[in-house]
Amino acid sequence: MGVLRTLIIKEIRQFRRNPFMPKLVVMFPLMLILVMPWIATMDVKGINVGIADYDRSDISQKIVSRIDASEYLELKGMFADYPSALAELEDGKIDLILEIPAGFGKSMMGTPEKVSIWANGVNAMKGSLGSQYLMQTLLKCFQDIRASRGLSIPESTIETVNFYNPTMDYKHYMIPAIIIMLLVMVGGFLPAINLVMEKELGTIEQINVSPVNRFAFTLSKLIPFWIICLIDLGICMVLAWLVYGLDVAGSIWAILLAAALFIMVISSIGVILANLSETMQQTMFLMLFIILTFILMSGLYTPVESMPLWAQKLAFCLPPTYMVELMRAVYLKGATISDLWINYVALGGFAVLFGVLAAITYKKRG
Amino acid sequence: MNRLLYFIKKESLHILRDIRTLLVVIGIPILLMLLFGFAISTDVNNINVAVCAPVRAESIEKVISEMDNSELFTFKGYVNPDEIDRALRSGKVGIVVVFADDYDRIVSGRIPDEKAVQIVLDGSNPNVAASGAAYLTAMLGGMGSEAGLVENHILYNPQMKSAYNFVPGILGLIFILVCAMMTSISIVREKELGTMEVLLVSPVKPIWIILSKMVPYFLLSCINLISTLLIAKFALGVPMTGSIFGIIFISLTYILLSLGFGLLVSTVTDKQMVALLISGMILMLPIMMFSGMLFPVENLPAVLKPFSYIVPARWYIDAMRKLMIEGLEFSGVILEFSILCFMTVGILRVALMKFNDRLE
Amino acid sequence: MISVNNLTKMFGDFKAVDGISFDVAKGEIFGFLGANGAGKTTAIRILCGLSKATSGSGHVAGCDIITQSEDIKRNIGYMCQKFSLYEDLTVWENMELYGGIYGMKTKDVHLRAEQLLKEVDFYEHRNDLVKSIPTGWRQKLAFTVANIHSPKVIFLDEPTGGVDPLTRRQFWSMIRKTAAEGTTVFVTTHYMDEAEYCDRVSIMVDGKIMALDTPAALIEKFGVSSMDEVFRNLARNAVRNE
Numbered sequence: 003m004g005v006l007r008t009l010i011i012k013e014i015r016q017f018r019r020n021p022f023m024p025k026l027v028v029m030f031p032l033m034l035i036l037v038m039p040w041i042a043t044m045d046v047k048g049i050n051v052g053i054a055d056y057d058r059s060d061i062s063q064k065i066v067s068r069i070d071a072s073e074y075l076e077l078k079g080m081f082a083d084y085p086s087a088l089a090e091l092e093d094g095k096i097d098l099i100l101e102i103p104a105g106f107g108k109s110m111m112g113t114p115e116k117v118s119i120w121a122n123g124v125n126a127m128k129g130s131l132g133s134q135y136l137m138q139t140l141l142k143c144f145q146d147i148r149a150s151r152g153l154s155i156p157e158s159t160i161e162t163v164n165f166y167n168p169t170m171d172y173k174h175y176m177i178p179a180i181i182i183m184l185l186v187m188v189g190g191f192l193p194a195i196n197l198v199m200e201k202e203l204g205t206i207e208q209i210n211v212s213p214v215n216r217f218a219f220t221l222s223k224l225i226p227f228w229i230i231c232l233i234d235l236g237i238c239m240v241l242a243w244l245v246y247g248l249d250v251a252g253s254i255w256a257i258l259l260a261a262a263l264f265i266m267v268i269s270s271i272g273v274i275l276a277n278l279s280e281t282m283q284q285t286m287f288l289m290l291f292i293i294l295t296f297i298l299m300s301g302l303y304t305p306v307e308s309m310p311l312w313a314q315k316l317a318f319c320l321p322p323t324y325m326v327e328l329m330r331a332v333y334l335k336g337a338t339i340s341d342l343w344i345n346y347v348a349l350g351g352f353a354v355l356f357g358v359l360a361a362i363t364y365k366k367r368g
Numbered sequence: 369m370n371r372l373l374y375f376i377k378k379e380s381l382h383i384l385r386d387i388r389t390l391l392v393v394i395g396i397p398i399l400l401m402l403l404f405g406f407a408i409s410t411d412v413n414n415i416n417v418a419v420c421a422p423v424r425a426e427s428i429e430k431v432i433s434e435m436d437n438s439e440l441f442t443f444k445g446y447v448n449p450d451e452i453d454r455a456l457r458s459g460k461v462g463i464v465v466v467f468a469d470d471y472d473r474i475v476s477g478r479i480p481d482e483k484a485v486q487i488v489l490d491g492s493n494p495n496v497a498a499s500g501a502a503y504l505t506a507m508l509g510g511m512g513s514e515a516g517l518v519e520n521h522i523l524y525n526p527q528m529k530s531a532y533n534f535v536p537g538i539l540g541l542i543f544i545l546v547c548a549m550m551t552s553i554s555i556v557r558e559k560e561l562g563t564m565e566v567l568l569v570s571p572v573k574p575i576w577i578i579l580s581k582m583v584p585y586f587l588l589s590c591i592n593l594i595s596t597l598l599i600a601k602f603a604l605g606v607p608m609t610g611s612i613f614g615i616i617f618i619s620l621t622y623i624l625l626s627l628g629f630g631l632l633v634s635t636v637t638d639k640q641m642v643a644l645l646i647s648g649m650i651l652m653l654p655i656m657m658f659s660g661m662l663f664p665v666e667n668l669p670a671v672l673k674p675f676s677y678i679v680p681a682r683w684y685i686d687a688m689r690k691l692m693i694e695g696l697e698f699s700g701v702i703l704e705f706s707i708l709c710f711m712t713v714g715i716l717r718v719a720l721m722k723f724n725d726r727l728e
Numbered sequence: 729m730i731s732v733n734n735l736t737k738m739f740g741d742f743k744a745v746d747g748i749s750f751d752v753a754k755g756e757i758f759g760f761l762g763a764n765g766a767g768k769t770t771a772i773r774i775l776c777g778l779s780k781a782t783s784g785s786g787h788v789a790g791c792d793i794i795t796q797s798e799d800i801k802r803n804i805g806y807m808c809q810k811f812s813l814y815e816d817l818t819v820w821e822n823m824e825l826y827g828g829i830y831g832m833k834t835k836d837v838h839l840r841a842e843q844l845l846k847e848v849d850f851y852e853h854r855n856d857l858v859k860s861i862p863t864g865w866r867q868k869l870a871f872t873v874a875n876i877h878s879p880k881v882i883f884l885d886e887p888t889g890g891v892d893p894l895t896r897r898q899f900w901s902m903i904r905k906t907a908a909e910g911t912t913v914f915v916t917t918h919y920m921d922e923a924e925y926c927d928r929v930s931i932m933v934d935g936k937i938m939a940l941d942t943p944a945a946l947i948e949k950f951g952v953s954s955m956d957e958v959f960r961n962l963a964r965n966a967v968r969n970e
Contacts, residue, residue, distance in 0.1 A: 004828060004831060005828060007828070008825055008827075008828025009825075009829070011824075012814070012817065012821070015817055016814065019816045020816065022641070026645065037657070037672065038657065040668070040672060041658070041663050041667070041672065042662075043663075043667055092696075131495070131499075137502075138499075138502045141502070165453075165456055165488060165489060165490055165491055166456075166490060166492045172494050172495070174492075175493050175494060191648070195641060195644065199640070202560075202640070203812070203815075204808070205812045205813070205814055207778070207808050208806065208808070208812045208813075209829070210778055211776045211778055211801060211806040211883075212826070212829045212830060213798055213799075213801040213802040280386075281386070281389065282553055282640050283550055283553055283554070284389050284392055286549065286644060287389070287393060287396060287545070287550075288392060291396045291400065294400065295403065298403075298407075298408055299403070299407060299408075303408075304408055305413075305493070305496065307413060307414040308413040308414065309407050309408070312407075313406065313407035313408075327459050330459075330492055330493075331458065331492075334492040335457045335459075336457065337459070341457055341458040342458060342459075366778070
């Protein structure tokens with residue numbers, strides 16, 4: 003215990019004397035939580051629509067005014083024909099083309115004339131979300147037209163209830179994920195950099211020749227960053243509440259417990275990488291790869307359910323997958339530890355596994 | 369010139385001897401491309417649905433099987449009314465569909481002004497909730513016939529593969545990493561170890577020493593460019609019908625720009641740690657946030673949009689999308705290309721000026 | 729205190745250390761000489777438990793070098809070629825750190841550190857950051873830090889590289905003082921004038937020990953006038969050149 007204390011005091015002294023680190027660990031969460039939610043929002047608003055109306059009937063007029071009134075869609079222009087609209091789309095001025103064929107208004111109830119949506123698929127997300135919005139708008143419009151003719155099953159028999167995120171604010175959905183991103187970056191990079199620096203400067207040699215136990219040394223690299231990450235977590239949670247009005251629906255302790263386990267996992271991974279590499283370059287490249295994989299595969303950015311099956315299986319081998327699900331459930335839905343016990347067990351398991359690996363990969367004797 | 373070749377040889381040997389780093393630098397871009405090319409999808413698919421139905425009527429079973437057959441939903445089983453909240457909260461399902469006791473009679477209009485179906489959504493993810501609700505409503509409300517009135521076409525990327533989006537983004541990131549981050553670390557490392565002093569007292573002009581450090585990383589980037597383009601074309605099936613010449617030309621410009629960044633960073637500091645933090649914080653994060661690599665630039669709030677204009681990766685990624693996916697000719701990306709050229713010249717000028725300043 | 733029998737270290741086909749054997753007594757200053765690349769550093773790393781021997785056996789401070797490398801570490805001090813105190817810590821903090829690592833009580837660390845620093849007249853500068861201290865002093869401080877836990881054996885790997893003659897002399901007087909207190913000092917060097925400060929020296933060529941005796945005896949045996957010439961006589965036949 004005495005040795006561990008000595009080593010941790012050393013880390014804290016070095017940290018405080020470093021001209022960058024203390025500023026970094028405060029500025030980084032500030033920047034991330036203040037800027038990132040605005041960027042990471044994926045409710046695509048302001049999708050530009052161009053309409054090629056060959057029909058020019060009452061019905062096509064209704065469709066046009068309906069689109070014009072939509073919150074998500076922006077009517078950018080009416081075109082005489084499809085080719086002139088396509089030219090605009092290629093220029094990037096519009097994202098979607100709605101083509102209403104001649105005679106659609108008359109035939110709507112009987113013959114199979116169809117309206118067409120042409121979406122620019124270059125940006126897959128914008129294309130698919132945009133055409134979905136347009137589709138929804140059209141469906142509502144058609145239903146209204148039908149209902150006005152007394153032909154439709156009333157929509158009023160279906161009621162939609164929205165739990166948990168009543169304002170449907172995408173920022174709220176992303177904030178727990180952004181906090182996880184922060185933990186991954188701070189908790190992963192800093193211990194790795196710290197350890198590789200000791201290797202490159204040769205100071206680790208002096209430790210290797212001392213009787214320090216490998217677990218004590220590994221812990222002395224993990225614990226300071228564990229504390230830093232928890233402080234960063236606190237900064238983020240307070241800011242999320244002050245700036246975005248996002249309160250934790252569940253218990254704060256549930257989040258702290260999960261974060262404590264998760265940081266241990268991430269920092270251990272950083273230490274393992276540093277143990278296995280020889281230079282800063284290697285460590286950084288590997289760490290970036292792992293962080294990118296974590297961010298993109300864990301459901302933080304796109305839903306895990308949308309991935310192909312093999313990728314889903316892979317995602318369930320990654321610790322952040324459990325953390326992302328957990329954070330969102332506790333933060334937004336008020337889930338309890340007993341609701342999510344599987345996630346806690348998984349994170350705990352990963353923490354032990356990677357912690358031990360971190361100690362084992364540290365080789366005192368080459 | 370001969371001396372320069374010696375230095376280039378020295379730098380290349382550094383890299384070639386360090387097999388591990390070499391493997392990492394060449395292997396990881398390929399891994400990234402394959403992983404994200406095949407795995408990531410921004411579509412909303414397979415939303416897990418539970419059903420709460422007091423009576424298991426035939427009509428309800430029909431709705432469920434229709435739901436389960438669609439790509440959008442996966443039927444996960446029945447729940448009791450008191451389990452609804454828990455099922456949603458623990459994340460087991462995203463939607464619970466509650467059928468009324470008298471579903472059949474309400475639908476057939478025998479009981480007016482009653483709700484037949486209640487769709488309970490986990491609204492924490494607004495996108496999933498919104499599209500799930502819309503499609504379910506369409507399905508339940510018998511709007512199938514109206515849905516048939518609309519035909520959906522996707523231009524340029526008919527399968528809506530997100531991979532198409534990622535390829536330019538990953539390239540944009542890798543070049544900054546390899547060229548800016550690794551170059552600056554390798555220069556600063558020599559300063560830290562003191563070997564830079566030795567090189568600087570040699571009769572070779574300092575600028576040649578620095579340029580010789582960049583050449584191997586430039587070549588590495590070219591290897592990365594080739595490998596990622598081959599994977600994009602043959603493994604991911606990105607069309608790349610546009611100008612190949614344009615793709616390569618604009619990539620080379622961007623690589624030069626990244627090297628300029630690396631040099632600039634290395635003139636600012638002589639500590640590896642600082643070089644790393646600068647390239648990480650000032651180069652990496654803005655690229656991920658402002659370049660459209662992950663999040664569409666159009667979505668940025670007005671206050672933040674100007675930032676995206678000064679991020680070079682944004683122009684590079686834009687141009688590459690047009691060339692690789694939309695299949696435009698080089699003339700279609702003249703604007704992006706000119707901006708990149710302008711930035712490259714600017715960065716290199718500033719970097720060289722700072723470099724010379726430090727020596728005097 | 730140290731005894732080594734037929735110690736060998738292979739790197740692939742390359743015999744870095746080729747069956748060396750010797751004994752070092754308590755309180756002895758043992759000079760371990762050899763040209764660059766002769767295998768000195770490899771040998772010292774094995775003795776300190778930083779590297780594993782391919783074959784052979786040995787004991788350091790009563791512990792087996794193959795099986796008890798962690799126990800050895802408790803009883804030795806080590807100062808390596810490359811300066812490795814923490815530059816962003818003060819002298820005092822470095823001493824606290826290494827004292828703590830060897831399990832000393834804080835009070836004992838402070839007493840010992842004060843005594844050692846006063847001996848070298850550095851006590852009033854104890855709160856200076858290491859990076860602000862000139863090279864010659866750093867070397868002396870590194871030795872002091874290696875000595876903080878009163879080890880039975882101190883290993884010094886080229887401790888005086890790049891140090892001016894005056895500081896080197898001061899350094900050697902520190903070494904002799906430490907040895908006089910009963911600590912064994914095992915030192916590698918390629919300054920032959922320093923070899924004459926040692927009680928006994930061994931000269932390593934191409935991974936083998938070619939000579940081992942007191943400096944005076946070696947000079948007599950080779951019929952020359954200084955250690956320098958002894959060394960040149962032996963090194964002439966070296967195959968490895970670096």
